[in-house]
Amino acid sequence: MKIAIASGKGGTGKTTLSVALAQAADKNVQLIDCDVEEPNGHIFIDAQLDKHEDVTIPIPVLDKTLCNNCGKCGEICQFNAIVTIGDKTMIFDDMCHSCGGCILVCPQQALTEQQKTIGYLDSGSNTINCGQVHQLSFIKGSIKIGEAMSPPVIRAAKKKADQNQLTIIDCPPGTSCPMMTAVCDCDFVLLVTEPTPFGLHDLKLAVETMRCMDLPFAVIVNRDGCGDERVSEYCSAEKIPLVLKIKDDRRVATAYSRGEGLLSALPELAPKLRSLLDDISTWTKPATEGKQ
Amino acid sequence: MKIAISTSGTTLDAPIDPRFGRAVRFLVYDLEQNNFTLVDNEQNLNATQGAGIQAAKTVVDCGAQAIISGHCGPKAFQVLSAAGIAIYHSDGSTVAEALEQYNNGQLQAATDANVEGHWV
């Protein structure tokens, strides 16, 4: 079962909650940090990330001796990554989306593909004891600084996971391509928000995205009490299950600032999270039913 | 020799468009004939990315051997240089002013891009 932890707005506690859920689980679990622009999960997990690998994408490389500067590659490229000027053909690989069109269209077979590193995967595992002893495997995706495209790194991180194990996916914020890449084909999505106007506004966008993608989801309110009641009112009006409220508590903020997780500040939360995981697995049992 | 100037207008009195890649159009001035033609850069305004690269190609295709613009990013610079086109930056306010600066030898050919790429 794959559960994605997402939110429209950043800083609502996605990572905190992903880590806490993985720690509270009563069976072996994988935690995948798909917030590849700013991965933070590893800070809260004492895992040795001893395996390192590169994430690469294919980019075209030109054999100048074969190229006759016909310009066909530049014509098919929708991303302006190749241009032919007179007797010179130039490739701008940071604009390339790896569609492979130029390779296919080249009449001279002058283009071949080479792998280019755009990010990294670091992984490792650890034994957790938050009431239930289990193994936590951690996979961290991170984008190389200066690279623009995160979806391939997110896809690579997700692919590395064992499909048969309970998997928690910490998603990037927002509702555009990176977030959608992270939540797609998950069995359930938990949207974390805070009870403020910003939180509510961004929650609505996230809800729209979930409905558009036809994914089952529920809402968790973090820092409950710091704002107003409009998030709860919205959820009940929209018939969205609000499955957990985590009280606004300075102990949590302080623990977080030191790189300590939610459960070290509020250990009493562990059984609640465990039963939430159980509930989700019952809701998703017949994969297509039981949503909302 | 022809020289292309990025502009948002259609006459010599029109202001210089400080953008190169996403300039509205180029006024291509023929220094021998003392007349000019206009080349639209319209499709680049909506380009997903790489407007500078395409604008450079447009300039090359219209036969200009030099350009005058406000800013030129690294990719456009690379393409223009590969095609042997000289790049001048002018702080003049109109096309005519920029041409005058050029004719008086007040403009120096750029040796490097003067803005960072905008990526998209």
Place this chain on the structure above:
Amino acid sequence: MKEIVIISGKGGTGKTSVTAAFAALCNHAMLADCDVDAADLHLLLDPEIQQSHPFISGHIAKIDGQRCINCGKCFSLCRFDAINPPQTNDKYTVTPSSCEGCGVCVHFCPEQAIEFPERRCGEWYHSETRFGPMIHARLDIGAENSGKLVSLVRQQAHKLAEDKQCQLILVDGPPGIGCPVIAATTGADAVFVITEPTYSGKHDLLRVLELTKHFSIPAYVCINKWDINPSMAQEIQISAAKNGATLIGTIPYDSKITSAQIAAKTIIEYDDSISALAIKEIWHNFAKALNIEQNQGN
């Protein structure tokens, strides 16, 4: 004209609240919300929309079921898993959210059965607020390419700033360090980074500073809620300096920031609270550092 981009790396550090406060403090700045994924600035500034425009970006493949002969060529060529094989008695279809708009299927379809219309990805607006003109945008659900919309918002903000003779463009930037952030910051005069004294805040700040260094943009750092963990705040101050950034000030934890948000006001208008005072001083110092003309009395 100066352009300042306010970013945070990590989300939820108070970036939008501080941007709105700056808008209240400076004299008729041009405002731009480049956090197009989760644009929140309008919740505090209540813009009145003057014009709205569709945001068109790239193209999308669309299979014409009439002409499709189910040869499967598009399916085998697509690298983005955007083509779905036919269900019973059906033709191949495109999943719009997965289509990258590369046009490979369009080019190679033997029946020319794939159309390639322009793609509407959202809307952008020119508005007026009580603090000055504002450009903002909304990305359609499932739309891609927010980096291009960010560029568009900045471009339009530049244009409007010239028309209105604004001396300053204040940009609320996106979180992260990827495409949208790169699009929001390249070529700006300075980046103002708001962080918080947490491990995650520090970690993300360092990634952001690597990016600003990569693109040679001067970076100024402000630590919000510094008193949550003073020793971490100090650590951040040291590593910011080591990475070539200037620490411009700190803001104490203040629940009034949330109260102001609920009242749809900037903290400057809401209350003379501790955070408002700190932000005023930071703005004063920042404006001085960048030679920005300052409002009388602020």
